[in-house]
Structure formats: structure tokens, C-alpha cells
Amino acid sequence: MGVTEAEPVELADERPSAAGLAAPERGPVPMIGGTERPAAGPSVVLDGVHVSFPIYNSAGRSLRHHIMGASTGGRVGADSQQRVVVEALSDISFTLSHGDRVGLIGHNGAGKTTLLRVIAGIYAPWKGRVQVSGRVAPLFDVSLGIDMESTGYENIRLRGLYLGLTRAQIEARLGQIADFTDLGPFLHMPVRTYSAGMLARLAFSVSTSIEPEILLLDEGIAAGDAAFMEKANKRLHEFVEEAGILVFASHSDPLIRAFCNKALLLERGRIIRAGSVDEVLAGRG
Template sequence: MSTSEDRPLVSIIAKDACVDFPIFDAKSRSLKKTVMGLVGGNITTETKVPVIQALRDITLTLEHGDRVGLVGHNGAGKSTLLRLLAGIYEPTRGFAEVRGRVAPVFDLGVGMDPEISGLENIIVRGLFLGMTRKQMEERIDDIADFTELGDFLRMPLRTYSTGMRIRLALGVVTSIDPEILILDEGIGAVDAAFLEKSKKRLAELVERAGLLVFASHSDEFLRELCDTAIWMEHGRIRQQGGIDEVLAGYKGRT
């Protein structure tokens, strides 16, 4: 009989997982007020709250070595699924378990302080992504070389242009050592020349990660980083398989 010790140290497992979001109106804008309206364990007609079913019946198993692309139109549930797989959202129903250290990269700018220097932000952003201060201090020179920001690294982040901020954030992101890497499509929102320079570092980052889930609208980027894919539609998994097979299905949808 297998035990939990037999399972991979790095894995994401979901079984019939659902994520719902209640929408409160002006008459019932707090959970406390809604709960106070419960009568005998049932919700009265006046206090019923509409619910958005963001994810429905998500069943999948991802293990060390998997490189999974996530495709689907805007609003299909990709971002919500990423947050479920990162352990940020708990399933409303069903089951989901994340085993391993997760580095969720949904927004390159999250965890950065505009009032402190670029060098200080390297440390702060690294801590936000689960690294230690010592680990980030050891990476500062490499990150500085990659960003090509020079003396700007000693200036407050608020003095940076958008492109400079992205360079700094991408330099930090591509220096980490995650067990599970969750990348949202915003990672590709950099100028073409710098993105080309970044591709090697991104590929090396993916190689270091035990498990990758990457949401993107770029077929080229998905094929470079992933070998399998999941097609999301209306909060459900419509297709899962090889990257070319899933992309063909998604592009050929009616």
C-alpha cells in the first residue's frame, strides 16, 4: 500500500476542485451581515448572494519535471487556476494539495517598494519569492549585470521608467531557485530586445524549477518553455495533452 512518503516531494494534485466567489450587493456587502441573516441553517431569500463559479471540477496531477502551458481566452479561468495551483486559493469544494516551495510570479512588480533603491528592492523581491537574504546578496552582482541599470540601482525605484522597473523585476525573477514556478502571461510584457536577451535566463530558470505552470497568449513562448498544455474554457479544463495538440485544438475552436 502506498503512503504519502511514496509520493513525489514536488507535486500539485487537484480532484474535482471548485473555486467560487460570492458577490455582495449594497444590501449585503459583508459576510458577517449575510451570516446574521441565516435562519435555521438556511439562507433566507432576502440574503441570498449570487456566486461566480470561477473554477469547476478541476482534476489534475502535476509532478517534478512537468512543464505545463496554460491557454484560454481572457476570463477563461487561467489566472484563478494559477492561484489555486500556487496554494493561494483554497478550493470551495473538492481537493487541492501543493507539495513543494512555490514561487508565484503573477505580476513582475509585486513586492517592490518605490521608495527604496533598486539594490534594496532586489533583496525585498527575493524574500517575497521565498529566497533568503543571503541567497539574494550572493546574486546581486549577477542581477545588476543582467539589468544594465548601472548607477540607477542606487536610486529609489520611483525614479525608474516602466521599462527599467521591468528589467529589475525580471532580473530578480530569473535568479531564483523555485521548486514550483507559476508564471503568468505578464512575464512577456517587456520590450522585444530585452525579452530576447531574457529568453536564455528564463529557460535556465525553468530548468532549475522542479515544476512549471506558465500561462501565456504566445504560442512561440509556450512551445519554448513547455511540453504539455491545458486549455481552460469557462472555468473548466477543456483539453489537456501535448503542447502542439492542445494549441491546435485551441486555435481551431469554433
């Protein structure tokens, strides 16, 4: 089955400086919206990507269609086996290369988190091509790589392996990661005993201990109390600066302007606008 290529969109490199976040020097910005082969370095290519989720036991389809259409960003349809499916992403095509900082904009359910999960390799498309080159640091779901029955220390090792670290690298960084969590003796306890804030601290500390080439970030990542948040924000700014590629899902225009030089506007699983941050925000309607 053929793949439809989206029309390439030329983007200007517009990245305003933000407090604590200096804009690095970069060359010409690559295209987004097309599927050109990227230059050497980290890259993300999505070509005609479709992601659907089947809805089983779908008796009363008209009611389910109404409910799902209102509560999700995807479109409700049927697959070849006549199962009800939610089309979470539809015909997504773009190419990202080193230096790209892309903001994902859209209402809840528009497909932002699903797109992050596709890039992270958590969801596989039923149609289209996904090609990711470079170490991916997913910082959008604290549950990734976490075993609730294992201790904090055990989960540092597990999540480190999930992020691509070797056992030797994990052991070399274990003390530094543990200190950053501020969890102390709780690291010897099962994670199921943790509060949501404690779990976020643990996941954040491990995820930001690697050298990211491709950083997938959601503004909803929370890290606990005010004192820890101040420390976490400082590390997050450094982490973003080190990343070759940033894909950032956010509802905040100021954050998008501070972190990103490009933007994609998603609506019901489709890209409806792509361009510079100013262009996309201005045309959002």
C-alpha cells in the same frame, strides 16, 4: 463536503525541441486530470478546486450579470448568502510531477492567471484541496512582493524573501541581481519612480535568480527594451530547463509547442480538455 475527482487522462510525452531549448531526458509522464499521489520531488495537486470572487453593492443584478458574464471568463452566480459572485475556477483537478511542462490555453478571462495564483498560494479556494511541494517561482505578476515606496535594492531583498531565499542568500546574490537589471543608480530610487519596463526588469531579475522547482510563467511578462529582452530570453530558456515543473499560460501555439509537453484548455473557469499539446490544440475548435 465531498470532493469530486476528475477522470484521469493518460498523456503521451510529446515535447518538440525549440531553438535554444533542448528537450531533457525523462521517464514516463505522470497523469494529469486525476489526483494520484505524486512520486518524490516537486509536485502540484489540485483536487476539486473552486475559486469565487464576491461582487459587493450589486444593485441592478440583471445588468451586472450581463456585464460580468461578457467581460470575465468565470460564471456569475450567487453564494449561500445570496451575494453575487464570479466563479473564476470550478472543479479543477489535476496532478503534476517532476518533468511536467503544462501549457494553459484559453481566451482572456478563461481562468489561466487565476489558476497560476492558486498554485502560487495567492488565492485560496473556497472548496477543494491544493497541495504544492517544492520551491515556487512565480513569473507572471511583476507586482508580487514589490513595495512601491521602497528602493530597487530594498525590493530585491523583499522579493527574495517572498521567493523563499534566506537573508544570507539574498546578500550573496545581490550584486549579480543588480547587474542583471541594468538599472544602475535607479536601484537607489523608490520603485514608484520606475517605468513599467524598469519594474519588470527588477522583478524578472530577482525571480530568475533562484533555483526553481515549480515555475509559474505567463507570456505577458515584459522586461523592457530589445537589448534587455535578448538577455532575458536567454536566461528564461535556462530557467525553464532548470525547473522541475513548468506551468505556462500563453495564447501562442508556437510557444506552447516549444515549452510544453502537456496542455489544459480552460473555458469560463473549467478544464474542458486535457492531454498532449497536439491533442488539446487540435481539439480546441
